[in-house]
Amino acid sequence: MTVLAIDQGTSSTKGVLVADDGIVLARASARVSCSFPHPGWVEQDADEIWESVQAVIAAMPLGTPIDAIALSTQRESAVVWSGDFVSPVIGWQDARTAPDCDRLREHEAFVRARTGLALDPMFSATKLHTLLDGRDDRHAGTIDAFLIHRLTGEFAIEAGNASRTLLMNLETLDWDPELCALFGVPLHTLPEIRRSDAGFGEHRGIPLAAVLADSHAALYAHGAAKATYGTGSSVMVPSDASVDGLAHTLAWLTDKPVYAVEGNILASAAALDWMARTLHVDRLEPLALDATTTDGVHLVPAFSGLGAPHWDRGASGVIAGLTLGTRPKHLARAAFESVAHQICDILDLVGLEALHADGGATASALLMQLQADLSGRPVHVSASPEMSALGAADLAAGGRRERPVRTFEPAISDDERHTRREAWHAAVRRSRMATPELEASLR
Template sequence: MVQAVLAVDQGTTNSKAALVTADGTVLATGSHPVGISTPHPGWVEQDAENIWLSVLKATTTCLNAAAGGGGAAGGGVEVVGIALSTQRESVVGWDHSGNPVGPVLGWQDARTSSWCAQLPVAVDELVRRRTGLRVDAMFSAPKMRWLLDRSDAYVGTVDSWLIHRLTGCREHLTEAGNASRTLLYDLTALDWSAELLDAFGIPRAALPEVRRSDAGFGHTKDVPGLPDGIPIVAVLADSHAAMYGQGCTLAGMVKATYGTGSSVMTPITDFAPDGCTLAWLTDRPGYALEGNIVSSGAALAWTADLLGLPDVGALMHLAATVPAADGVVLVPAFAGLGAPHWDREARAALTGMSSSTTRAHIARAAVDAVAHQICDITDTIPGGLTTLRADGGATVSDLLMQTQADLLGRPVEAADVPEISALGVAELAWSTLDAHTTRSTSVSSRGSGSRTPWAARRTFRTFEPVAADRARRRDEWAAAVAAVRVRPA
């Protein structure tokens, strides 16, 4: 009987599942899409029950694939633990019976922007000192306040919702890295901050208990397709799981996730009061500097739709038919600009067009926009970067990865597997299971004990910078961004 961890990666647009053995081998995978609605400009919603059902469908597909259609046991696979990687900042509310109250407010949702702008400056200063973040509608606390204004509910990020359902609605728990994205979690005290709870009007009783990333989060109960009693071993936020899986542990190593939005992270040794996040909490905290981009993959999808193309793959093919965007610049500020600009009032623009502009130039500008936004963040990293390790669905595009290397002026290493977030949290889960089995008390800051990191055994697709016009292209981009900004730089 082969033992495996069932790793679930619940993202913005898809839920994925992978059965992963102790050496990092992926036995089987499954996925299912998750719907998103935008009922008003700047509003981004999902349905909590649909998120849960998408997880069930992804895990069922994965287990059936491992068993050749006959279920996990029939395929000779024993699921010894569950690992969760989840989208961050999005907020779910549910009542005492476990029923959702209202929509899931997605991390892209900007309905609370005006409310955030009206908060006293002292609140933003307190948030920075305690959490390393800044007040912005992307983070969870304003969304929690919005839901609580409409219902007496439990509130939590997506990890807490899935833990609640996986445990038969018995547990109200969250993982420390996810908690660090709420604006309510003190990164030095490693607990909910009473001052911040008061500032946002969030009752502590509505929030889940915070646990370290490898502390265990209960056991399965009444989950279709799974036996009761399987331990939920480890939980990480999806971007954090990607950094873990990419093996980015040294200064100068930067992880960029290319999803609906993008997360750019680099490890640091101590808490910093600006742009800091808690990547994971094992025997000690693992901090990272992070910048968040609101629209990257979403910008590619929008452009494909604008040009009447069937999907992003077709967009990439069209973009590759021209050597450059020929002066066309797309600034995809559809819900404002994230890091490092933090101007949620900015709006998208497509500039630099002429009578010779073609659909291919616009497609190429969309590809450039994703890479430029990554560069905007990496340009702010103290000491710069040595190598960027890329993951996420868009990394399958050689054009995008080469464009990124050209605009960075540094090599880009693209992950060789699409399930990097699932692999990252599965690796943490296996490290935890190994530690429990051997009764080891020696666990490194990555929680990996004596285990060789899986990233060290993998290969990467490497892209070296070759273009000579980086400075000009970066200047064109900077001018276009300045033109759409509302708040001063």
């Protein structure tokens, strides 16, 4: 079976044509833009996202028969549409609904018990309520639901994506009327929840055979605990049990549900991109490689607060440890270390002997070595940067395929690792305004 896998992410949409033996026959990519209309807001254009999907489909080689389409998508981002009307997409990083979440804090234990998720503006419910704006005659959903509707005309959402909305009951695997009432999202505005391999209609005669959320698709492709390094990062570990500070989520639903715990990081490649723009360089890694240490500098990229395991939207982005000797190379290296440290904060909560890694930022050997050093674990990096797309293709084709990896081993002592991790924790406390010195200065 030849599968066209479409991976719709925050910064781009990728298309991968996968043969029956798992060989990639063709690739295509289209950029997708973000806008930041107000501090803490992140928006995208749903029509631009749809056009990017059409572009990668059109870029596939003519004459190659395609037996099925598979879709992996960014999660939690919300959109509302009806007829010719399409709202802006409120992105998963967007923090504008933090006050709405704060007003519901008395219900936090109830929400977590039903959904496995923190009461946080990253998730879709408060975004959907904002976009509906009292209207109950529109479709409301996540990016997968919007694209399924555009591709096939069917109004459906994949179960793993639905589990990221704060509206699906993790036990019944269906929309929860009490949650919908709590968040003010009319039940009838939401799409039908379907299993990940249920089939989602046809696009120009080709079945849309499988849909997965992007991080879930990468987990399916790896078959083991993994970190996906994208605009943000996802550390996901298959598990039926919950872990404090991490989301408990549905990974996918086929003949039975598969659950996972996950830590969501809001700024990974976004932190690297920000630092590159700030330092006015096209490529950050060569500059970072010019430094052997950060010289005591730490970047905490809490641009819209911190995600797991802190879930602190009040945290502020900080650069700590600046001195007169600080140079751009130290700032560049600190940006790379910030990504690895954030992953380590989640790994500290789960017992893993090794970590599998994928995503665009894994192309950086510096970042992967830092990850191995700071975590004290070997990091097995996928040889393919398109694991989300390949995971969706695997599901559509009926099963996971083994793929080659390259491994990075830890190369620093336990004492050095402990010292560097403690320095990072101190920087995070500054970001959260929790150090005694900062608290005293604010009195």
